[in-house]
Amino acid sequence: MKISEPLSLEAATWLPEERERVSDLLAAGHLNEAETEQLGLTEVPVSDIPGPQLAVRAAERVLAAARFDPARIGLVAHAWLYHQGHDFWSPPHYVADRLGAHDALPIGVRQMSNGGVAALGVAVDRLLADPTVEAALVTTGDRFVPPGFNRWRADYGAVYGDAGTAALLRRHDPDGQEPEGQAPERSGPTLLLRSLTFATAAEYEAMYRGRDPFTEVPLQAGIPIDVRRPKKAYLEEHGGMGPFLKSAAEAVRATLLQSLAESGVEPGDPRIRCVALPRLGEHVLSITHALLDEILGVEILQLREGSGHLGAGDLLANLAHISASHGLAPGEFAVVIGGGGGFTWSCAVVEAA
Structure with a gap:
């Protein structure tokens, strides 16, 4: 996907504070020594709130850092891997509503672990195809909890952590001019x-x-x-x-x-x-x-x-x-x-x- 005009990207992650630690699971007999050596990590974040809420928290973080009004977002593309908290429901609409992105088109993207990247691709396509879309927001949110999922033993080569992520995608202004009251406060450089x-x-x-x-x-x-x-x-x-x-x-x-x-x-x-x-x-x-x-x-x-x-x-x-x-x-x-x-x-x- 060749990007014909510069697009700025600002991203954020929201990790819950609670952790599940390998040492605790080993002590409790839920993992053995061989398994802990294969895992190659010591802890993962564990959430008490569902994936879409994790996504909202990450999105709030990136929007606050960019001082960007969610009402100006034209697309919300939300991706996920596992259960979002309801069986027959639209998580992207929830994310858009909670953020106040009421003029955005909410879209759900499912492509397993590549879902966030696929959603980013959807956002790029929309921005390049429609000049009336000023900004697109990409979010992900996943929570892997029992009884449906054992984050430590469900898969080979992966221990699943709970988190929300978000990226704000816009056409890049090389002069760095922002509307009045929208000057960004960033911890790092804007990425193109x-x-x-x-x-x-x-x-x-x-x-x-x-x-x-x-x-x-x-x-x-x-x-x-x-x-x-x-x-x-x-x-x-x-x-x-x-x-x-x-x-x-x-x-x-x-x-x-x-x-x-x-x-x-x-x-x-x-x-x-x-x-x-x-x-x-x-x-x-x-x-x-x-x-x-x-x-x-x-x-x-x-x-x-x-x-x-x-x-x-x-x-x-x-x-x-x-x-x-x-x-x-x-x-x-x-x-x-x-x-x-x-x-x-x-x-x-x-x-x-």
Whole structure:
């Protein structure tokens, strides 16, 4: 997705204060020593409020930092991975209403863990296609709690943390002029979204389906959700992980090179400061490390400690971290890799304004 005009992006993450710690679970017998070593982190955030409310809190944070009136938002794209608190309901409309974005079109986006990136793509398309849309807001919010979900044991290579994320996307004003009373107060530089690319291998949707039949009601296949069962069945039928790992490496390479080319940046450009990865386990990302070292040779950010995998929100959370904490100078770049079951992989290139 080549972005024909500069779009400014400001992102925020909202993490609940409560934590579940590996040491406590080990002491209580809920995890064993081998499992704790494989997890590779010490704690994750746990929320007592549902995903859409987490999204609202992250959005309030980004709107306050930008001093941006939510009434001026033309689109709210909300993404999620897991249950949003009601069975037959529209979470994006809730987010828009709670924020006061009453003129915005609320849209829900589902693309597993890549949902936040897909929602960002929807926002980019809307801004570039419709000059009457002044700003678009992207949010994610997920809460992974019993009895429906065991955040520690549901999946391979992922411990799921609760969080909301948000990104405000606007056409960039190079002169930095804001309407009166709207001067921003930011903890880091505004990021310019230079490119956003996707690659899909839809044949791997079966990895999350396995041998399970289609069901008629939620959780009919069993409670809590067991992501490992269908993955194991799929791998048994298809002879292991080899073909998938090959496809994943090809997709990451393709999206990365396309994003760099569309941003006008060569792979070895010294202005590229870092690349951030999804907040997944080390063994899941190991194939990506060699590829990124080969193409970029820059600092690799793995930010899962203290957060875990944030459902649909990893990429937006990584953008918020880069803006607030990574010290990009104007004209320097960062790369953020995403992906989600189905499978779709993604890559964003941002520049510090």
